[in-house]
Amino acid sequence: MMRSLTLNYHTLKSTMKWTDKRILYLMAKAFIGREELLDTVEIERVRKRLKSETGFFTNLNATVRDIIIALMVANEKSSDKDVLLLLDSYNEMKEVGFKGSSYTYFGAYLLQFSKQSNKFETMKRGAEIYDAMKSSHPFITGKEDYSIAISLAQNEGLALFRPQEITDMVDFYYDGLRQAGLKSRDNAQAAAATCVLLLGEQSSRFVLEMENTVSELAKFDIKPKPLLYTSIVILTFLRQEVSDLTLDDLSEFLQEAEEHVKVFLDKNYQRTMALNLFIENQSKELGDEVTNTVAITLNQLIIQEQVMAAAAASSAAAAAASSSSAS
Numbered sequence: 001m002m003r004s005l006t007l008n009y010h011t012l013k014s015t016m017k018w019t020d021k022r023i024l025y026l027m028a029k030a031f032i033g034r035e036e037l038l039d040t041v042e043i044e045r046v047r048k049r050l051k052s053e054t055g056f057f058t059n060l061n062a063t064v065r066d067i068i069i070a071l072m073v074a075n076e077k078s079s080d081k082d083v084l085l086l087l088d089s090y091n092e093m094k095e096v097g098f099k100g101s102s103y104t105y106f107g108a109y110l111l112q113f114s115k116q117s118n119k120f121e122t123m124k125r126g127a128e129i130y131d132a133m134k135s136s137h138p139f140i141t142g143k144e145d146y147s148i149a150i151s152l153a154q155n156e157g158l159a160l161f162r163p164q165e166i167t168d169m170v171d172f173y174y175d176g177l178r179q180a181g182l183k184s185r186d187n188a189q190a191a192a193a194t195c196v197l198l199l200g201e202q203s204s205r206f207v208l209e210m211e212n213t214v215s216e217l218a219k220f221d222i223k224p225k226p227l228l229y230t231s232i233v234i235l236t237f238l239r240q241e242v243s244d245l246t247l248d249d250l251s252e253f254l255q256e257a258e259e260h261v262k263v264f265l266d267k268n269y270q271r272t273m274a275l276n277l278f279i280e281n282q283s284k285e286l287g288d289e290v291t292n293t294v295a296i297t298l299n300q301l302i303i304q305e306q307v308m309a310a311a312a313a314s315s316a317a318a319a320a321a322s323s324s325s326a327s
Helices: 002-015 019-028 038-056 062-074 080-095 102-113 121-134 141-153 161-177 186-199 204-218 226-241 251-262 267-289 292-326
Strands: none
Touching: 002 019, 002 038, 002 251, 002 267, 019 062, 019 267, 038 080, 038 121, 062 080, 062 102, 062 292, 080 102, 102 121, 102 141, 121 141, 121 161, 141 186, 141 292, 161 186, 161 204, 161 251, 186 226, 204 226, 226 267, 226 292, 251 267
């Protein structure tokens, strides 16, 4: 896995020299599950097509655009028809109440995996779930939660629940996550929604297991940083579902990440990437227990969280450099 990640990273870096390393690693990671090298020619073709269709004045910033393109190519959703479906879904999401933003494109990307005959109903249900979440937590629910609302609407296991009932389950896990030591309110809500996606019910036992996962990760000097919340949820689920899963092999992933993932002065990023690669490796044991759509959703949510963090880090670095040069 690490070898594939490194090769993909260096392939991207040769053609995208000025892109933040964190973003390049995330793009490279999108191809790990398929155990194949990325196709830079196809990525460039889709980038040109998407830029042509969205024009100069667009809510789709370059960082999100490149990540979504990598996800589309990795999941064989990058034809000209798929690009147009992405843009159609974006516009239709706005019609049902979502606001235009880069994050809306993440939701539009997930709709690529919905049946076209059900897509509009899925969007409407997603908007209702988002409104219920916003009503419950008005100060922490924002456009970055659009994709999780779409994911919850897509989940067939939740089809019999009303939007408010789904939100009540999210709130249950939100409180549980904070009890487990995951205190960042913004990230806790997305992670709580991930619990609902995976379990489809309220489980006090799962909350206790998350506390145990946090304690186990501490032995590897991995603290429950906001960037890891969704990963902690997924790892807890895997530990519950895969009988022979242990964290013994995590040390090897951490060591490889330290050797190969080179992000200046960001050891947390190395640990985050190591944990996510470990999770992806262990997820192979699930087979059909998690549907392909849910697996794609969870991978996209992890990547979205890291995109937000990488963008914030890049902005902070740019601001610091600007301040330094001004003085």
